Amino acid sequence: MSARRQLSLNFFIYPDDHHEAAWRHRSSAANRILDVTYYQELAQRAEAHKFDAVFFADGPALADNVRYAQRFRLEPITLLTAIASATQRVGLIATASTTYTEPYNLARLFASLDHISSGRAGWNIVTTSTPQAAQNFGLPEHPPHHERYERAREYLDVITRLWDSREDDALVNDPISGVFADTGKIHAINHLGKHFRVRGPLNISRTPQGRPVYVQAGSSDDGRAFAARFAEAIFTAHQTLASAQEFYADIKRQARAFDRSPDQIKILPGISPFIASTQIEADRLQDEFNVLIQPEYSLTQLRQMIGLDLSGFDLDGPFPRHLIDTEGASGVASRFKLVMDIVDREKPTIRQLVQRLAGARGHWVIAGPPEKIADNIQTWFENGAADGFNVMPPWLPGGFDIFAEQVVPILRKRGLFRHDYTGTTLRDHYGLRRPASLFSNLVRAIA
Amino acid sequence: MSARRQLSLNFFIYPDDHHEAAWRHRSSAANRILDVTYYQELAQRAEAHKFDAVFFADGPALADNVRYAQRFRLEPITLLTAIASATQRVGLIATASTTYTEPYNLARLFASLDHISSGRAGWNIVTTSTPQAAQNFGLPEHPPHHERYERAREYLDVITRLWDSREDDALVNDPISGVFADTGKIHAINHLGKHFRVRGPLNISRTPQGRPVYVQAGSSDDGRAFAARFAEAIFTAHQTLASAQEFYADIKRQARAFDRSPDQIKILPGISPFIASTQIEADRLQDEFNVLIQPEYSLTQLRQMIGLDLSGFDLDGPFPRHLIDTEGASGVASRFKLVMDIVDREKPTIRQLVQRLAGARGHWVIAGPPEKIADNIQTWFENGAADGFNVMPPWLPGGFDIFAEQVVPILRKRGLFRHDYTGTTLRDHYGLRRPASLFSNLVRAIA
Incomplete structure (x- = not known):
């Protein structure tokens, strides 16, 4: 048995596909995007190949550009609950917003998912970057980035203590004495902060994992600091090894400053x-998808990333770099820098740029034979750029199958990826500790 | 085939049992209250006996009296999603609060459940009567009854239009033209009201049932008016045939005033x-459970119903009727009148009263052989008191099995209950129409 450090692999399921025009391709399953059995089958494939988790993005608003692309989706916590019933081991990570969900409600939903799945829940913590969401929740405007993160930090404090509010051994269930629970082990949290006032305790018992795994994806300065403090898994977008290495080193360094062990992130x-x-052939395959791109759609996607509408411009003309205000990015903070890096490095036309981004909304797109993909994964993994990958197939379901059947066996042969699960929970798969309740620590510290 | 009017039967699953002390009884499954397979099995039994639906209560707070009784629970929408995966036909009704949940979030959760279950979702609309909930959601105090209902009415307007915001045939999915959706059939709702500002549209397609079934349980004047206007199924508590008849006639009369067909409620x-x-033997069985009652617990339950704490009083003394202010009930409105009716009719001691209420929190408790139960059900059904029943077994799982195996066959033999399902959705089981989208009506009306 090799004690070698192991890759983590998630399957990021995007309804329906990561390549923005894949729904137009003959291989697409776009007609099944609201069919729960489709997602159950995809998760079963991930489990058959021993992936750590399946992951779903989310946002509480309908995108504007629905004419040109599939933007409807099932709500991810319910969807993952349905997937939990159709799988035994694979982790289940749902995105949910700290800006647009009450912490008491979200704590209950994820605690239920963790119970129902016997300890496989993960929460991808987002502050929501879609400005349209504010209008669905009665806010005059989408809160600015910094304020959203301030709220998110307080939110994490509240929800963590809610999940910890009933200690693991609070249940007595003694029919003779008539005592059902030891109320000394059930704690009000009495939170009184700037954004939240929450008394608690939560009305559900502590979950198999103690808390769901905390996942995060921000790449701004606020996002990195937040991730270093709270996140146990981080999804991140990088186009180059150097960019990924810088991010990796920065997060692990910041985590140490919070007294956290780097191997727990x-x-x-x-x-x-x-x-x-x-x-x-791989390049040709990629071209097959790129010719299906609709510029009207791509430009709305680009506008969300960089805050600039290029609809009037010549697609085959140069990207108008001078119009971009580098300081005051009004787009998605985590993508703005990435796009500008591509622009500055490659000097693309607008069409070349949107094709570059069409593959996976700014994530690393790579074309080649299986050995090349495996080599790149190994290089990033062994050179301080990654602890694993969030696999985003350009189209589904075939794009996943090819990766799982042709790349994963190579990684396995090289001793980089598990042959089978060694634990049952998502924390087990990631090698993360189960946290003790903050309240039981408190009691111990006082005693 | 008989065209005779048919009973509806729901199985109200209360974790763990309806009799407040049943968790202490040897037949109880109190050790499985957070085990999803327990609920999946119970729902499978309901389905095997062709029940219309399973139903779960809910509240976003932990009750104060957890020492003496099981008050932890899984969140019901996730729980029913897990049950959806383990059943094919039975309806799935979850309780959720209009006071403590954002309409956009709740619309998504129930729409997902309706998709995932292929049209079996029902929403039990509550305004939440537990004052502790306010403290979990940052409110200075629990909003008063009338204000909660005002908010609930606006909530129904918002959520109905969200569910209708994408017309049934909005999906084009044409890879050749590149048109995914007909944006002319996807509507912002642009709601601007006293309690909510919601732009929409919802980011999920219209559901199999159009909307989940609207269920309601209020019995106050506000509750009745709300139910008559919005509810398609009403859960209600009555101790006598006369009380049930008065309620039944009043609701159907009020519904006509809203231009609704009485058979659609x-x-x-x-x-x-x-x-x-x-x-x-039936009386002896009931006694077996009643001796397990703990007065400390029963009195907190009673306090919630009538707003008066009787802890200091002699349990075997008379109920202190003179302390009750009939006008200003601060307890649960739907229970206050019911308890006072028992007090005035039966003049019980405090102990007799709490035993009377321990069975099912004020619902009709009846003991006897199967024929007697069936006779009573038939009498209520055929004399303008009920369209069916919400079956609340005193203990689980055995209490359900006895009803299903001994009473249901009698009802079936009398032609009062289905031998098999004739449809696939909860609307089919209840005989309710699938509503058209309000927006498609609007378009038609204008055209």
């Missing part, structure tokens, strides 16, 4: 692979 | 039966 960049037996 | 009183082969 798994950094998982996205990878969207076009795989074929030769490089030429 | 199913009125389902609760019934909690102790069943044995003779009356003496």
Whole structure:
């Protein structure tokens, strides 16, 4: 048995596909995007290949550009609950917003998912970057980035203590004495902060994992600091090894400053692979998808990333770099820098840029034969850029199958990825400790 | 085939049992209250016996009296999603609060449940009567009854239009033209009211049932008016045939005033039966549970219903009727009148009163052989008191099995209950129409 450090692999399921035009491709399953059995089958494939987790993005608003692309989705916590019933081991990570959900409600939903799945729940913590969401929740405007993160930090404090509010051994269940629970082990949290006032305790028992795994994906300064403090797994987008290495080193360094062990934070960049037996065929495959891109749609996607509408511009003209205010990015903070890096490095036309981004909304797109994909994964993994990857197939279901059947066996042969699960919970798969209740620590410290 | 009017039967699953002391009884499954397979099995039994639906209560707070009774629970929407995966036909009704949940979030959760279950979702609309909830959601105090209902009415307007915001045929999914959706059939709702500002549209497609079934349980004047306007199924508590008849007639009359067809509102009183082969054995069975009652707990339950703490009083003394202010009930409105009716009719001691209420929190408790239970059900059903029943077994799982195996066959033999399902959705089971989208009506009306 090798004690070698192991890759973590998530399957990021995007309804329906990561490549923005894949729903138009003959291989697409776009007609099944609201069919729960489709997602149950995808998760079963991930489990058959021993992936750590399946992951779903989310946002509480309908995107504006629904004419040109599939933007409807099932709510991810319910969807993952349905997947929990159809799988036994694979982790289940749902995105939910600290800006637009009450902490008491969210604590209950994730605690239920963790109970129902016997300890496989993960929460991808987002502050929501879609400004349209504010209008669905009665806010005059979408709160600015810094304020959203301030609220998120307080939110984490509240929800963590809610999950800890009933100690693991609070249940007595003694029919003779008539005592059902030891109320000394059930704690009000009495939170009184700037954004929240929450008394608690939660009305559900402590969950198999203690708390769901905390996942995060921010890449701004606020996002990195937040991740270093709270996150146990980080999904991140990088186009180059150097960019990923810088991020990796920065997060692990910041984590140490919070007295956290760096090995308790798994950094998982996205990878969207076009795989074929030769490089030429892989490139051709990628082209098949890129010709289906609709510029009207791509430009709305780009506008969300950089805060600038290029609809009037010549697609084959140069990207108008001078119009971008580098300081005051009004787009998605985690993507703005990434796009500008591509622009500055490659000097693309607008069409080239949107094609570059169409693959996976700014994530690393790579085309080639299986060995090349495996080599790149190994290089990032062994050179301080990644603890694993968030696999984002350009199309589904076939794009996942090719990766799982052709790349995963190579990684396994090299001793980099598990042959079977060694634990039952998502914390087990990631190698994360189960946290003790903060309240039981408190009691111990006082005693 | 008989075209006779048919009973609706729901199985109200209360974790763990409806009799407040049943968790202390040897037949109880109190050790499985957080085990999802327990609920999946119970729902499978309901389905095997062709029940219309399973139903779960809910509240976003932990009750104060957890020392003496099981008050922890899984969140019901996730729980029913897990049950959806383990069943094919039975309806799935979850309680959720209009006071403590954002309409956009709740619309998504129930729409997902309706998709995942292929059209079996029902929403039990509550305004939440537990004052502790306010403290979990940052409110200075629990909003008063009338204000909660005002908010609930606006909430229904918002959530109905969210569920209708994407017309049934909005999906185009045409890879050749590149048109995914017909944006002319996807509508912002632009709601601007006193309590909510919600733009929409919802980011999920219209559900199999159009909307989940609207269920309601209020019995106050506000509650009745709300139910008559919005509810498609009503759960209600009555101790006597006369009380149930008055309620039934009042609701159907009020519904006509809203231009609604009375047969589109199913009125389902609760019934909690102790069943044995003779009356003496059934009474003895009920006594077995009543001796397990803990007065400390019962008095907190009573306090919640009538707003008065009787802890200092002699349990075997008379109920202090003179201390009750009939006008200003601060307890649960739907229970206050019911308790006072018992007090005025039966002049019980405090102990007799709490035993009377221990069976099912004020619902109709009846003990006797199967024929007697069936006779009573038939009498209520055929004399303008009920369209069916919400079956609340005193203990689980055995209390349900006895009803299903001994009473249901009698009802079936009398032609009062289905031998098999004739449809697939909860609307089918209840005989409710699938509503058209309000927006498609609007378009038609204008055209």
